[in-house]
Amino acid sequence: MKRIPQRTIERALIYIRTLEGLLKDGREKASSGELASMTGFSDVQIRKDIQSFGRVGIPRVGYDIVRLKEKLEHLILHEKEIKAVLFGVGNLGTAILKYPWARKGRIKIVAAFDPNPARTGRQINGVSIYPLSDAFSVIRKTGAEIGIVAVPEERGQEVADVMVSSGLKGIANFAPCSLSVPRGIPVKNIDLSIEFMSLFFDSRPEKLPRKERPVVIT
Amino acid sequence: MKRIPQRTIERALIYIRTLEGLLKDGREKASSGELASMTGFSDVQIRKDIQSFGRVGIPRVGYDIVRLKEKLEHLILHEKEIKAVLFGVGNLGTAILKYPWARKGRIKIVAAFDPNPARTGRQINGVSIYPLSDAFSVIRKTGAEIGIVAVPEERGQEVADVMVSSGLKGIANFAPCSLSVPRGIPVKNIDLSIEFMSLFFDSRPEKLPRKERPVVIT
DNA sequence: GACTGTGAATAAGTTCACAGCT
DNA sequence: AGCTGTGAACTTATTCACAGTC
Numbered sequence: 001m002k003r004i005p006q007r008t009i010e011r012a013l014i015y016i017r018t019l020e021g022l023l024k025d026g027r028e029k030a031s032s033g034e035l036a037s038m039t040g041f042s043d044v045q046i047r048k049d050i051q052s053f054g055r056v057g058i059p060r061v062g063y064d065i066v067r068l069k070e071k072l073e074h075l076i077l078h079e080k081e082i083k084a085v086l087f088g089v090g091n092l093g094t095a096i097l098k099y100p101w102a103r104k105g106r107i108k109i110v111a112a113f114d115p116n117p118a119r120t121g122r123q124i125n126g127v128s129i130y131p132l133s134d135a136f137s138v139i140r141k142t143g144a145e146i147g148i149v150a151v152p153e154e155r156g157q158e159v160a161d162v163m164v165s166s167g168l169k170g171i172a173n174f175a176p177c178s179l180s181v182p183r184g185i186p187v188k189n190i191d192l193s194i195e196f197m198s199l200f201f202d203s204r205p206e207k208l209p210r211k212e213r214p215v216v217i218t
Numbered sequence: 219m220k221r222i223p224q225r226t227i228e229r230a231l232i233y234i235r236t237l238e239g240l241l242k243d244g245r246e247k248a249s250s251g252e253l254a255s256m257t258g259f260s261d262v263q264i265r266k267d268i269q270s271f272g273r274v275g276i277p278r279v280g281y282d283i284v285r286l287k288e289k290l291e292h293l294i295l296h297e298k299e300i301k302a303v304l305f306g307v308g309n310l311g312t313a314i315l316k317y318p319w320a321r322k323g324r325i326k327i328v329a330a331f332d333p334n335p336a337r338t339g340r341q342i343n344g345v346s347i348y349p350l351s352d353a354f355s356v357i358r359k360t361g362a363e364i365g366i367v368a369v370p371e372e373r374g375q376e377v378a379d380v381m382v383s384s385g386l387k388g389i390a391n392f393a394p395c396s397l398s399v400p401r402g403i404p405v406k407n408i409d410l411s412i413e414f415m416s417l418f419f420d421s422r423p424e425k426l427p428r429k430e431r432p433v434v435i436t
Numbered sequence: 437g438a439c440t441g442t443g444a445a446t447a448a449g450t451t452c453a454c455a456g457c458t
Numbered sequence: 459a460g461c462t463g464t465g466a467a468c469t470t471a472t473t474c475a476c477a478g479t480c
Contacts, residue, residue, distance in 0.1 A: 006449090007450095008449095009415070013409055013412050014396075014409065017394060017395060017407075017409070018396040020396075021395055021396040031460090031462090032462075033461085037401055038396055039396070040404060040405055040407075042450085042451075044450080044451060044452080045449095045450070045451085047464090048449090048450080048451090048463090048464085050462090051462090051464075055462085057461080057462050057463080058457090058458085058461080058462075059457045059458060059461045059462045059463085060457075060461045060462085061458085061460090061461070062461070062462085076415070090313070091310070091312040091313040092309070092310070092313035094309040095308070095309040095310035095313055095410075096410060098309065099394065099410055099411065100371075100394055101411065107411065107414070148414075153318075172414045174410075176235060176317065176318055177235060177238075178232075178235050178236040178238075178256055180255075180256055183255055186258060187258055188258075188414065189232050189257070189258075190410075191231055191232065191235070192313075192314060192317055192408070193231065193319060193325065194228055194231050196325070196366075196390045196406065196408060197231065197325070223470070223471070224470080224471090225470085225471065225472095226471090249439065249440090250440075251439085260472080260473075262473060262474080263472070263473085265440065265441065265442090266441090266442085266471090268440090268441090269441065269442075273440085273441075274440095275441080276439080276440075276479085277438075277439045277440045277479045278437080278438055278440085278480045279438090279440090280438095280439070280440085281440090
């Protein structure tokens with residue numbers, strides 16, 4: 001089977017969410033045009049994306065929502081479950097714990113750590129919160145591979161060091177600071193403002209369809 | 219001056235954050251290679267990006283951090299200030315209010331709304347929290363243009379409707395659901411899990427440099 | 437030698453145009 | 459007619475290869 005383009009994968013998660021919304025409204029079919037207006041992508045884009053997952057639509061009718069959703073989820077779920085641990089259970093960390101991860105692929109948060117003793121010992125959404133000093137042993141015991149940073153920026157580096165020495169293989173950094181880690185450990189910086197800002201930069205002048213642009217004769 | 223590529227703009231925010239980190243450590247110069255290992259992008263990528271902002275580096279030495287940061291910020295700051303309002307002051311909403319927006323372009327959150335009376339009347343990070351019913355008048359009074367959705371998914375659509383009828387021109391949606399709004403109002407869906415997931419999908423097999431791939435003779 | 441800067445080559449992504457199905 | 463599916467054209471982004479500079 002062909003490789004699925006990176007950007008298609010990113011959009012797939014939006015499609016899944018959109019289809020869930022339609023299902024909740026009792027809908028059974030949806031066309032690429034409809035999905036387009038709901039997601040803000042173009043209808044061709046959506047058909048091209050869906051193409052990667054095989055032939056699933058019915059001409060004249062559209063896509064069967066349940067079937068399409070299954071196809072998309074299959075992509076996300078095909079690999080083994082990925083275990084992650086969270087560092088920092090403040091507002092952002094708590095929001096992350098409460099996020100519906102179960103609906104998106106097989107990411108599972110197996111433990112959380114926080115330096116503040118007032119927060120440890122509890123559970124949020126079924127995830128236990130441990131003191132930072134337990135990180136090494138808990139990570140080893142659970143076999144977690146990925147660490148999520150959601151501490152204030154002053155503590156970002158400190159926590160990153162703990163993550164590295166506990167043997168985590170990748171880091172997702174939600175804190176607004178840069179982390180330095182040994183090469184070989186990928187760090188994905190996730191900045192709340194980045195996607196947000198593109199709302200404005202996207203609306204640059206020449207967003208017209210190609211047809212409407214002046215033709216240049218060479 | 220040439221247009222700056224979309225992806226460069228997105229990366230610029232990461233560069234700014236990285237440079238701030240270096241400055242805090244008392245550093246004055248940095249090379250593309252160093253920035254590469256700190257950000258996870260390639261060194262060529264970084265030079266190409268910086269190229270868009272004019273000639274700013276010094277061969278053999280690297281980039282002057284302060285100067286480069288100014289150049290990058292100039293890009294982000296060149297437009298007028300954008301006023302935004304936030305809907306939903308739960309964990310995620312609070313995290314958004316506490317985010318260092320001031321450091322990223324000219325986005326300013328001028329008010330927040332929450333249906334829960336226990337949360338209204340207070341301020342977080344200098345932003346007042348109003349009941350949902352005040353949305354229309356506060357938005358008109360402040361001249362806000364953009365709305366940020368950070369409510370639980372069940373209330374997403376309800377809040378989106380309020381935003382539309384209050385005359386907001388764009389929506390950034392952090393809630394894990396799809397929103398339906400009239401066409402003409404852009405919705406940017408920001409999904410905490412999307413960027414996160416790319417940590418795994420990025421590491422696909424053929425990520426070797428081109429040189430190391432088998433050569434095909436045609 | 438150790439950097440930056442950049443045209444050219446390559447790859448990835450998007451849009452067009454239209455075939456095909458029901 | 460009204461949809462999906464898809465090769466081809468086009469655009470954008472990344473990487474290579476190397477010239478230029480200190």
